[in-house]
Amino acid sequence: MSMRVGDESARTRAESIDPLLVSNEVATPEGRSEWRRAGRRFRRHVPAMLGVAVLVLMAFACFVLVRFVPSPTKLHLAHSYEHPSSSHWFGTDELGRDSFSRVLHGGQISLRIALGVALLSTVVGVVIGSMAGFYGGWLDGLLMRFTDLWIALPALPILALAVSIGTVDLGVFGGIDLGGPLGMTLLLSLLLWGSIARVVRGATLSLREREFVDASRAMGASNARIITRHVLPNCLGPIVVNATLVVAEAILVETTLSFLGFGIQPPTPSWGNLLSDAIGTFEDYWWLTVFPGLAIFVTVLAINFVGDGLRDAIDPRRPVRI
């Protein structure tokens, strides 16, 4: 078959969303496809670019710089509770461990978990949402009711409960410690896919009625092919925006759980358990709580900025709110 509908390039994809854009295609030069224009709008979004800068810096610090700082477990009992200084940027803790190094190592764990959660929960959410939206009927009813139920569960208590189960034996995969980084990633993904499923379902519901879906069906495309080649590429925008926001949510939930003692356990540092380590002495040694806390805050803030920038860039027809 020489002609396939709607899946050749990002440009055709975007145009199939909005028939009006097809007429634009004639007028606009090759270099101004929908995605490029979205990219340009994104680059002009000042808070979003600030957010990107902060995230790049944070990722650089937590994944590269972290190899050049003193070990987070190296004890210097003679140097306990030192104020922030040029040799210990974030001061030292009770055992003389370098707090800067611990914040970076903690960040590595927290960021890895959050990125893993965004990836996994997006996959789960996309599968469930697109099935519900595309097939409709009783499957839609069942899946969406399940999603509502899942969103309704009180997240923190349920997670704390699940973590206290401890190690789960998964047969061929071996045992997984639900309180470890891998276990946390799985648990959080299991809990946070709901919003993505809803978004994808909504987009799929309207996309499946479009002419290009009819066209490809007329050419004999299977349901699976229509979903993966025509429907999903067209909801890429909302999916990306939502995945970004899930990263922020995952960081907040993971650090809260670790703070409460039901997440990552010391000596493995996480931004959350660094804070709970320091809470007993925070009146005297403020730097042990303030720096990890600020790290969480700044990262989540940057992600929220990027998420909003992406949303504005991808969906310019949405009225601008800010």
Next chain:
Amino acid sequence: MRGFVARRLLVAIPVVLVATFVVFLLVSATGDPLADIRTQPATDPQTVRLLEEQYHLNDPVVERYVHWLGDFVQGDWGTSFSTDRPVTDMIGEAAWNSFLLVGTTVVLSVFVALLVGIVSAVRQRSAFDYAATGFSYFGFSMPDFFFALLLQLVLVVWLREQFDVQLFYVQGKYTVGEEGNLVNLVQHMVLPVATLMLTTVAAWSRYQRDSMLDVLRSDYIRTARAKGVPRSRIVRHHALRNALIPFVTVVAIDTGVLLGGVVVVERIFSWPGLGLVFFTALERSDYPVVLAWTALATVFVVLCNLVADVIYGLLDPRIRVSRRSAGPSAVAPTPAASPPEVAAS
């Protein structure tokens, strides 16, 4: 309308059943409630068998669930392993304390969020609007445990060291010896309520602003302006009434979600509420309490969603007709720019 409510109720029942079953599975997976007794060398195997019999521990999980559900519905929530008190008493006491925190938070947040949301929508792109937006970003991105610590650092530690005054307290509900003193109670409540309010005000004010902006752009508002209705009257009578519908719904839903947030705040401020009961029980493997607690929390959340649904149907007749078959997924149509969900707290 009665049919609408009945339909929603019927949908809520299986949701509650499935949710409590999930919770039941989780709790029964956390371990063997008789572990302590079994490991004691002096235990008679006969006793263990009797206990197993008494608590139906050898039955299949579905049967145990049905059994537990029967007791739970009839108000028999068992006896706590660690305190030997009826679970109903423990939860009842704590629930009242939590309600005090959550109730105060909701009332104050609704007031502040409405005000902020309306003013920033009416004066879009004003300095006030930008400040409110900035505050919302702050609220979404601030983990509440860190905010609670910062509040303590500034409002308690710093005030004490600089001015030697103790305006607020950070532990419990009353200072020892001051029980029943209203002023003392308020001094204890300020910081936990402020922490809870950070997220709710940030989310709700954004929500109200967006829904208000949507309404203000609609055709009937333009018509009203065209025929010369004064602006203040448009805002108060034409716009606000419709813009309040999604707001009321989101408040109802988030009140359920707040229960998750209050867990953290109670732990930090040692507030003798439901959160403290839950974590103490979890740390001591006190299964009857954990089970009753989580089941109750789930029921409460589903109930809040139901209330939101019904309110929405009540206020907006279109919902009753058009969403006949949509189920509870049709709760509140989120404005496109709705902030990240508060659920994260």
